[in-house]
Amino acid sequence: MLKLLGAHGSPFVRKVKLVLDEKGLKYEHEQVAPFPPTAEYRKVSPLGKIPALIDGDRALADSSVICAYLERTHPAPALYPADPYAYARALWFEEYGDSGLAPIVGGKMFFNRIIGPRIMKKPFDEALYQQAVERDLPPMFDYLESEIAGDHLVGGAFTIADIGIATQFVNYRLAGGALAPARWPKLAAYIEKTHARPTFKAAIAIEEKIFGGARG
Ligand SMILES: N[C@@H](CCC(=O)N[C@@H](CS)C(=O)NCC(=O)O)C(=O)O
Known part of the structure:
Protein backbone atom coordinates (compact mmCIF):
# COMPACT_ATOMS: atom_id res chain seq x y z
CA MET A 1 0.00 0.00 0.00
CA LEU A 2 1.08 3.58 -0.60
CA LYS A 3 2.40 5.38 2.47
CA LEU A 4 2.43 9.17 2.84
CA LEU A 5 4.99 10.48 5.33
CA GLY A 6 4.55 13.98 6.75
CA ALA A 7 2.68 15.95 9.36
CA HIS A 8 -0.70 17.65 9.34
CA GLY A 9 -0.32 21.42 9.00
CA SER A 10 2.12 21.22 6.10
CA PRO A 11 0.63 22.63 2.88
CA PHE A 12 2.95 20.32 0.91
CA VAL A 13 1.87 17.18 2.76
CA ARG A 14 -1.75 18.28 2.28
CA LYS A 15 -1.14 18.78 -1.45
CA VAL A 16 -0.13 15.12 -1.80
CA LYS A 17 -2.96 13.97 0.47
CA LEU A 18 -5.46 15.83 -1.71
CA VAL A 19 -4.08 14.25 -4.89
CA LEU A 20 -4.31 10.80 -3.27
CA ASP A 21 -7.87 11.53 -2.11
CA GLU A 22 -9.01 13.07 -5.42
CA LYS A 23 -7.75 9.93 -7.18
CA GLY A 24 -9.56 7.73 -4.65
CA LEU A 25 -6.37 5.89 -3.66
CA LYS A 26 -5.90 3.88 -0.49
CA TYR A 27 -2.87 4.84 1.57
CA GLU A 28 -1.49 5.01 5.06
CA HIS A 29 -0.61 8.42 6.45
CA GLU A 30 2.25 8.36 8.95
CA GLN A 31 2.73 11.58 10.89
CA VAL A 32 6.38 12.61 10.50
CA ALA A 33 7.59 16.03 11.65
CA PRO A 34 10.83 17.40 10.17
CA PHE A 35 12.09 19.43 13.13
CA PRO A 36 14.68 17.91 13.00
CA PRO A 37 14.42 15.04 10.50
CA THR A 38 15.83 11.71 11.70
CA ALA A 39 18.69 9.97 9.89
CA GLU A 40 16.18 7.26 8.96
CA TYR A 41 13.78 9.79 7.41
CA ARG A 42 16.63 11.40 5.44
CA LYS A 43 17.06 8.09 3.64
CA VAL A 44 13.66 8.67 1.95
CA SER A 45 13.84 12.47 1.92
CA PRO A 46 17.48 13.53 1.50
CA LEU A 47 16.69 17.23 2.12
CA GLY A 48 14.90 16.24 5.31
CA LYS A 49 11.66 17.92 4.24
CA ILE A 50 8.12 16.59 4.33
CA PRO A 51 6.34 15.02 2.49
CA ALA A 52 7.76 11.73 1.25
CA LEU A 53 5.94 8.83 -0.33
CA ILE A 54 6.67 5.11 -0.13
CA ASP A 55 5.27 2.93 -2.89
CA GLY A 56 6.42 -0.64 -2.23
CA ASP A 57 10.19 -0.59 -2.61
CA ARG A 58 10.16 2.92 -4.13
CA ALA A 59 10.65 6.13 -2.15
CA LEU A 60 10.10 9.69 -3.35
CA ALA A 61 10.47 13.12 -1.77
CA ASP A 62 9.04 16.55 -2.67
CA SER A 63 5.31 17.19 -3.10
CA SER A 64 5.54 18.24 -6.76
CA VAL A 65 7.58 15.16 -7.64
CA ILE A 66 5.19 12.89 -5.76
CA CYS A 67 2.06 14.41 -7.34
CA ALA A 68 3.57 14.07 -10.83
CA TYR A 69 4.43 10.43 -10.05
CA LEU A 70 0.91 9.69 -8.84
CA GLU A 71 -0.52 11.20 -12.03
CA ARG A 72 1.58 8.78 -14.11
CA THR A 73 0.90 5.73 -11.96
CA HIS A 74 -2.81 6.50 -11.44
CA PRO A 75 -3.91 8.62 -14.43
CA ALA A 76 -7.63 8.75 -13.62
CA PRO A 77 -9.08 11.15 -12.77
CA ALA A 78 -6.55 13.37 -14.52
CA LEU A 79 -5.30 16.23 -12.37
CA TYR A 80 -3.00 17.73 -15.01
CA PRO A 81 -4.31 19.23 -18.29
CA ALA A 82 -3.49 17.46 -21.57
CA ASP A 83 -2.90 20.64 -23.58
N1 LIG B 1 9.58 21.69 -2.13
C1 LIG B 1 9.18 20.89 -1.00
C2 LIG B 1 8.97 21.77 0.18
C3 LIG B 1 8.62 20.96 1.42
C4 LIG B 1 8.80 21.77 2.70
O1 LIG B 1 9.38 22.87 2.72
N2 LIG B 1 8.28 21.21 3.80
C5 LIG B 1 8.49 21.84 5.09
C6 LIG B 1 7.26 21.67 5.99
S1 LIG B 1 5.87 22.55 5.40
C7 LIG B 1 9.65 21.16 5.76
O2 LIG B 1 9.79 19.95 5.71
N3 LIG B 1 10.50 21.95 6.42
C8 LIG B 1 11.62 21.43 7.15
C9 LIG B 1 12.91 22.02 6.69
O3 LIG B 1 12.89 22.88 5.80
O4 LIG B 1 13.91 21.61 7.23
C10 LIG B 1 7.91 20.10 -1.35
O5 LIG B 1 7.16 20.57 -2.20
O6 LIG B 1 7.70 19.00 -0.79
Whole structure:
Protein backbone atom coordinates (compact mmCIF):
# COMPACT_ATOMS: atom_id res chain seq x y z
CA MET A 1 0.00 0.00 0.00
CA LEU A 2 1.08 3.58 -0.60
CA LYS A 3 2.40 5.38 2.47
CA LEU A 4 2.43 9.17 2.84
CA LEU A 5 4.99 10.48 5.33
CA GLY A 6 4.55 13.98 6.75
CA ALA A 7 2.68 15.95 9.36
CA HIS A 8 -0.70 17.65 9.34
CA GLY A 9 -0.32 21.42 9.00
CA SER A 10 2.12 21.22 6.10
CA PRO A 11 0.63 22.63 2.88
CA PHE A 12 2.95 20.32 0.91
CA VAL A 13 1.87 17.18 2.76
CA ARG A 14 -1.75 18.28 2.28
CA LYS A 15 -1.14 18.78 -1.45
CA VAL A 16 -0.13 15.12 -1.80
CA LYS A 17 -2.96 13.97 0.47
CA LEU A 18 -5.46 15.83 -1.71
CA VAL A 19 -4.08 14.25 -4.89
CA LEU A 20 -4.31 10.80 -3.27
CA ASP A 21 -7.87 11.53 -2.11
CA GLU A 22 -9.01 13.07 -5.42
CA LYS A 23 -7.75 9.93 -7.18
CA GLY A 24 -9.56 7.73 -4.65
CA LEU A 25 -6.37 5.89 -3.66
CA LYS A 26 -5.90 3.88 -0.49
CA TYR A 27 -2.87 4.84 1.57
CA GLU A 28 -1.49 5.01 5.06
CA HIS A 29 -0.61 8.42 6.45
CA GLU A 30 2.25 8.36 8.95
CA GLN A 31 2.73 11.58 10.89
CA VAL A 32 6.38 12.61 10.50
CA ALA A 33 7.59 16.03 11.65
CA PRO A 34 10.83 17.40 10.17
CA PHE A 35 12.09 19.43 13.13
CA PRO A 36 14.68 17.91 13.00
CA PRO A 37 14.42 15.04 10.50
CA THR A 38 15.83 11.71 11.70
CA ALA A 39 18.69 9.97 9.89
CA GLU A 40 16.18 7.26 8.96
CA TYR A 41 13.78 9.79 7.41
CA ARG A 42 16.63 11.40 5.44
CA LYS A 43 17.06 8.09 3.64
CA VAL A 44 13.66 8.67 1.95
CA SER A 45 13.84 12.47 1.92
CA PRO A 46 17.48 13.53 1.50
CA LEU A 47 16.69 17.23 2.12
CA GLY A 48 14.90 16.24 5.31
CA LYS A 49 11.66 17.92 4.24
CA ILE A 50 8.12 16.59 4.33
CA PRO A 51 6.34 15.02 2.49
CA ALA A 52 7.76 11.73 1.25
CA LEU A 53 5.94 8.83 -0.33
CA ILE A 54 6.67 5.11 -0.13
CA ASP A 55 5.27 2.93 -2.89
CA GLY A 56 6.42 -0.64 -2.23
CA ASP A 57 10.19 -0.59 -2.61
CA ARG A 58 10.16 2.92 -4.13
CA ALA A 59 10.65 6.13 -2.15
CA LEU A 60 10.10 9.69 -3.35
CA ALA A 61 10.47 13.12 -1.77
CA ASP A 62 9.04 16.55 -2.67
CA SER A 63 5.31 17.19 -3.10
CA SER A 64 5.54 18.24 -6.76
CA VAL A 65 7.58 15.16 -7.64
CA ILE A 66 5.19 12.89 -5.76
CA CYS A 67 2.06 14.41 -7.34
CA ALA A 68 3.57 14.07 -10.83
CA TYR A 69 4.43 10.43 -10.05
CA LEU A 70 0.91 9.69 -8.84
CA GLU A 71 -0.52 11.20 -12.03
CA ARG A 72 1.58 8.78 -14.11
CA THR A 73 0.90 5.73 -11.96
CA HIS A 74 -2.81 6.50 -11.44
CA PRO A 75 -3.91 8.62 -14.43
CA ALA A 76 -7.63 8.75 -13.62
CA PRO A 77 -9.08 11.15 -12.77
CA ALA A 78 -6.55 13.37 -14.52
CA LEU A 79 -5.30 16.23 -12.37
CA TYR A 80 -3.00 17.73 -15.01
CA PRO A 81 -4.31 19.23 -18.29
CA ALA A 82 -3.49 17.46 -21.57
CA ASP A 83 -2.90 20.64 -23.58
CA PRO A 84 0.80 21.60 -23.33
CA TYR A 85 0.24 25.26 -22.49
CA ALA A 86 -2.52 24.52 -19.99
CA TYR A 87 -0.25 21.83 -18.49
CA ALA A 88 2.57 24.34 -18.05
CA ARG A 89 0.17 26.94 -16.62
CA ALA A 90 -1.07 24.40 -14.09
CA LEU A 91 2.53 23.72 -13.04
CA TRP A 92 3.06 27.47 -12.79
CA PHE A 93 0.20 27.91 -10.32
CA GLU A 94 1.44 24.94 -8.31
CA GLU A 95 4.83 26.67 -8.19
CA TYR A 96 3.21 30.00 -7.31
CA GLY A 97 1.66 28.29 -4.29
CA ASP A 98 4.86 26.45 -3.32
CA SER A 99 7.39 29.25 -3.77
CA GLY A 100 5.23 32.38 -3.70
CA LEU A 101 2.49 31.91 -1.12
CA ALA A 102 4.06 29.26 1.14
CA PRO A 103 6.93 31.33 2.57
CA ILE A 104 4.49 34.10 3.51
CA VAL A 105 1.37 32.19 4.53
CA GLY A 106 3.28 29.21 5.91
CA GLY A 107 6.32 30.93 7.36
CA LYS A 108 5.19 34.39 8.44
CA MET A 109 1.64 33.43 9.41
CA PHE A 110 0.95 29.74 10.16
CA PHE A 111 4.35 28.75 11.49
CA ASN A 112 4.79 32.06 13.29
CA ARG A 113 1.38 32.01 14.94
CA ILE A 114 0.66 28.29 15.45
CA ILE A 115 3.62 25.92 15.15
CA GLY A 116 6.28 28.21 16.64
CA PRO A 117 4.50 29.07 19.90
CA ARG A 118 2.83 25.69 20.27
CA ILE A 119 5.58 23.26 19.32
CA MET A 120 8.90 25.11 19.10
CA LYS A 121 8.37 27.36 22.13
CA LYS A 122 9.02 30.43 19.95
CA PRO A 123 6.97 33.54 20.73
CA PHE A 124 4.43 34.82 18.18
CA ASP A 125 5.88 37.74 16.20
CA GLU A 126 2.89 39.97 15.57
CA ALA A 127 4.84 42.49 13.43
CA LEU A 128 5.92 39.70 11.06
CA TYR A 129 2.33 38.47 10.83
CA GLN A 130 1.05 41.97 10.04
CA GLN A 131 3.77 42.43 7.44
CA ALA A 132 2.46 39.32 5.66
CA VAL A 133 -1.16 40.46 5.83
CA GLU A 134 -0.66 44.14 5.02
CA ARG A 135 2.39 44.22 2.75
CA ASP A 136 3.25 40.83 1.23
CA LEU A 137 -0.06 39.19 0.43
CA PRO A 138 -2.24 41.92 -1.12
CA PRO A 139 -0.26 42.07 -4.42
CA MET A 140 -0.25 38.26 -4.56
CA PHE A 141 -4.01 38.17 -4.00
CA ASP A 142 -4.42 40.90 -6.68
CA TYR A 143 -2.52 38.68 -9.11
CA LEU A 144 -4.66 35.63 -8.33
CA GLU A 145 -7.83 37.75 -8.55
CA SER A 146 -6.77 38.79 -12.06
CA GLU A 147 -6.21 35.15 -13.09
CA ILE A 148 -9.52 33.68 -11.94
CA ALA A 149 -12.16 33.43 -14.65
CA GLY A 150 -14.41 30.66 -13.35
CA ASP A 151 -14.46 27.79 -10.88
CA HIS A 152 -10.95 26.61 -11.78
CA LEU A 153 -7.63 28.27 -12.51
CA VAL A 154 -6.68 26.41 -15.68
CA GLY A 155 -8.47 24.74 -18.57
CA GLY A 156 -11.97 24.78 -17.10
CA ALA A 157 -11.26 21.71 -14.93
CA PHE A 158 -10.04 20.95 -11.42
CA THR A 159 -6.28 20.42 -11.58
CA ILE A 160 -3.04 20.48 -9.62
CA ALA A 161 -3.19 24.28 -10.06
CA ASP A 162 -6.28 24.46 -7.83
CA ILE A 163 -4.81 22.01 -5.32
CA GLY A 164 -1.48 23.87 -5.22
CA ILE A 165 -3.08 27.27 -4.62
CA ALA A 166 -5.98 26.27 -2.37
CA THR A 167 -3.80 24.17 -0.04
CA GLN A 168 -1.95 27.38 0.88
CA PHE A 169 -5.25 29.05 1.75
CA VAL A 170 -5.96 26.28 4.27
CA ASN A 171 -2.89 27.47 6.19
CA TYR A 172 -3.98 31.07 5.70
CA ARG A 173 -7.33 30.21 7.26
CA LEU A 174 -5.83 28.13 10.08
CA ALA A 175 -3.53 31.05 10.91
CA GLY A 176 -6.54 33.36 11.23
CA GLY A 177 -6.36 34.97 7.78
CA ALA A 178 -9.58 36.16 6.12
CA LEU A 179 -10.16 37.07 2.47
CA ALA A 180 -12.14 40.29 2.10
CA PRO A 181 -14.75 39.60 -0.61
CA ALA A 182 -15.10 43.35 -1.24
CA ARG A 183 -11.46 43.54 -2.34
CA TRP A 184 -10.97 40.07 -3.88
CA PRO A 185 -14.46 38.87 -4.84
CA LYS A 186 -13.39 36.26 -7.39
CA LEU A 187 -10.57 34.87 -5.24
CA ALA A 188 -12.78 34.69 -2.13
CA ALA A 189 -15.54 32.84 -4.02
CA TYR A 190 -13.03 30.54 -5.73
CA ILE A 191 -11.35 29.55 -2.46
CA GLU A 192 -14.67 29.03 -0.71
CA LYS A 193 -15.85 26.75 -3.51
CA THR A 194 -12.59 24.82 -3.71
CA HIS A 195 -12.47 24.34 0.06
CA ALA A 196 -16.02 22.97 -0.12
CA ARG A 197 -14.90 19.99 -2.25
CA PRO A 198 -15.27 16.78 -0.22
CA THR A 199 -11.49 16.14 -0.26
CA PHE A 200 -10.65 19.63 1.01
CA LYS A 201 -13.51 19.61 3.49
CA ALA A 202 -12.26 16.38 5.06
CA ALA A 203 -8.66 17.64 5.26
CA ILE A 204 -9.76 20.98 6.73
CA ALA A 205 -11.95 19.26 9.34
CA ILE A 206 -9.00 17.19 10.59
CA GLU A 207 -6.67 20.18 10.72
CA GLU A 208 -9.21 22.58 12.26
CA LYS A 209 -9.47 20.06 15.11
CA ILE A 210 -5.73 20.01 15.60
CA PHE A 211 -4.83 23.66 15.01
CA GLY A 212 -8.07 25.65 15.12
CA GLY A 213 -8.07 26.05 18.86
CA ALA A 214 -4.43 27.12 18.86
CA ARG A 215 -5.00 30.59 17.42
CA GLY A 216 -4.49 33.32 19.85
N1 LIG B 1 9.58 21.69 -2.13
C1 LIG B 1 9.18 20.89 -1.00
C2 LIG B 1 8.97 21.77 0.18
C3 LIG B 1 8.62 20.96 1.42
C4 LIG B 1 8.80 21.77 2.70
O1 LIG B 1 9.38 22.87 2.72
N2 LIG B 1 8.28 21.21 3.80
C5 LIG B 1 8.49 21.84 5.09
C6 LIG B 1 7.26 21.67 5.99
S1 LIG B 1 5.87 22.55 5.40
C7 LIG B 1 9.65 21.16 5.76
O2 LIG B 1 9.79 19.95 5.71
N3 LIG B 1 10.50 21.95 6.42
C8 LIG B 1 11.62 21.43 7.15
C9 LIG B 1 12.91 22.02 6.69
O3 LIG B 1 12.89 22.88 5.80
O4 LIG B 1 13.91 21.61 7.23
C10 LIG B 1 7.91 20.10 -1.35
O5 LIG B 1 7.16 20.57 -2.20
O6 LIG B 1 7.70 19.00 -0.79
